[in-house]
Each structure stands twice: as C-alpha cells, then as structure tokens.
Amino acid sequence: MKIAIIGAGNLGLSIAKGLIVNNAFTTLVLTRRNLEEIQEYEEYAKVKVTTDNMEAVQYSDILIFAVQPTQLERILEEIKDDLTEKHVLISTVTGYKISSMESLVGKEQFIIRAMPNTAIAVGKSMTCLCCNEIGEKRITIAEAIFNRLGSSIIIPENKMQAATVICASGIAFWMRLIRATTQGGVQLGFDAEDAQELSMQTCLGAASLLIESGKHPEEEIDKVTTPRGCTIEGLNEMEHNGLSSSLIKGIQASFKKINTITTN
Numbered sequence: 001m002k003i004a005i006i007g008a009g010n011l012g013l014s015i016a017k018g019l020i021v022n023n024a025f026t027t028l029v030l031t032r033r034n035l036e037e038i039q040e041y042e043e044y045a046k047v048k049v050t051t052d053n054m055e056a057v058q059y060s061d062i063l064i065f066a067v068q069p070t071q072l073e074r075i076l077e078e079i080k081d082d083l084t085e086k087h088v089l090i091s092t093v094t095g096y097k098i099s100s101m102e103s104l105v106g107k108e109q110f111i112i113r114a115m116p117n118t119a120i121a122v123g124k125s126m127t128c129l130c131c132n133e134i135g136e137k138r139i140t141i142a143e144a145i146f147n148r149l150g151s152s153i154i155i156p157e158n159k160m161q162a163a164t165v166i167c168a169s170g171i172a173f174w175m176r177l178i179r180a181t182t183q184g185g186v187q188l189g190f191d192a193e194d195a196q197e198l199s200m201q202t203c204l205g206a207a208s209l210l211i212e213s214g215k216h217p218e219e220e221i222d223k224v225t226t227p228r229g230c231t232i233e234g235l236n237e238m239e240h241n242g243l244s245s246s247l248i249k250g251i252q253a254s255f256k257k258i259n260t261i262t263t264n
C-alpha cells in the first residue's frame, strides 16, 4: 500500500510508527510544514518526508489526514485537483463531517473517517470507522490497515464524536488511572518504577482477561472479592468517593465539550 500521512504531528506520527513497526506499507510519505521534527523518519526504508502535500498525493493511493480541523479545509482545496479515482481519503480529523469533505472534493471520491488513538504506535489502537456511500467499496482497505494496527469497528457517522471521547480521549483517561494506582503503590512502599510496572501490567491483565474470556467485569470482580477481604474494602471505599460516578461524569463532560467545538 502506498500511504501518505498528511500532518505528521502527534497522531500522524503515532500512525507512522505503527505502520513502520508492522511493515504495513509499500511506500510511506509524511508531510508537515516544519520538516525538522520528522526528518529522522527518512532513515527508514521507503519513507519520504516532505512539505509538499501535492507531491504526497501524486506518490500515494491512500491519504491519511491527521491535521487540526481548521487546517483540513485549506489542504483539501490545495490537493483536490490532483485527486484521482485511485485515491482513498481517510480523515482522522475530529468533528469534520464527510459531507463537508464531499463538498470540497466531490461525492465521487472514496472518503473514510477514522478515529484511532495514539496506541496505534504500538499496534494497539481501537479505531472506529465510517464512510461515504462510495467509500463502502474501499472500507475493507481501511479495516485492513487499522486491524493490522489494533482493532477496528464500523459505526454510523453520528457516533464518531462519542467514539472520540471513549477511544481517543480514552487513552488519557486510562493513563491517569494507571498514574493514580502507581501513586498508591508508591505510598505502600514500592519505588516509582516498580509501582508503575505493577500498575501497567495489572491494567493489561484486566483488559486481556475480559477480551479473551468475553466475560462481564463484575463476574471477574466477584472472583477477586473475598468476603470481608481487602479487595471489597478498597472497592467500596473507592465507590463511596465516587469512582464510577466520576468517570461517567468525566466522559459526559468530554462529550459535551466535543459537541461545542465540532458539529456532528
């Protein structure tokens, strides 16, 4: 696959790292205006960095847009005359509707929206996908890319904002939980490095148990909570202090915010 990432910033570079580590491209072009930040990527075979978006379009079949919402319109205007029927446009841009893209590049272009997260750098992104009508003919290409770099599901476009909160912002929410449990571990006497290792691996174990068993979290919790034991004591104290409520309220606040800054 000949892939270009237009906007090699935080997310764009995470995608690039995932593609490079998984050897999941034929050629990879990375663009941004300030090349200094990405020059080192040219050391990888078949990776090119450039400021020239039009060159990236001519050189590639799959165009992944990872720029800020305010930057996308100008870029689509800039490249639209170079687009052909071979191009598949994949936008990770938060809140930028398919219909807005179609009004700039035309309904006949294959347009897919993807909402990955930064764990794509290590091949563990949960990515939500949706597409325009003609894009259904190419959605398997997007699935192939994002399943190689984690997991993907296809959702209706009107759920993309919610997916952004749960999956993209979600990485930050889970990081904070790992940090908080690490701080708890330090208070119990572990040094910071060991405490973080215990916290990260336990988090990975919890998610893996559910993924591999298909079980409900409460069923797994029941196995750990010895009657009158320390687990239920800790869990109940966390809930008295609003653990679940706080997480749900945070997700709601995040969703409220995303709907003020974007439109679908």
Ligand SMILES: NC(=O)C1=CN([C@@H]2O[C@H](COP(=O)(O)OP(=O)(O)OC[C@H]3O[C@@H](n4cnc5c(N)ncnc54)[C@H](OP(=O)(O)O)[C@@H]3O)[C@@H](O)[C@H]2O)C=CC1
Binding pocket: 006, 007, 008, 009, 010, 011, 012, 031, 032, 033, 034, 035, 053, 066, 067, 068, 069, 071, 075, 092, 093, 094, 115, 116, 117, 118, 168, 169
């Ligand atoms: N960060 C995340 O975890 C996630 C982000 N998103 C979405 O992805 C998009 C990118 O986010 P993020 O990576 O955080 O943002 P960044 O600001 O880190 O990256 C955007 C990049 O685009 C480059 N850029 C700007 N204008 C142009 C241009 N004309 N041509 C080529 N490159 C350009 C910028 O570099 P320069 O200034 O050098 O040109 C910058 O590196 C956003 O829409 C965001 O909402 C979605 C899911 C997760």
Ligand SMILES: O=C(O)[C@@H]1CCC=N1
Binding pocket: 094, 164, 168, 169
């Ligand atoms: O925080 C944000 O608004 C963007 C969208 C998802 C991740 N970063």
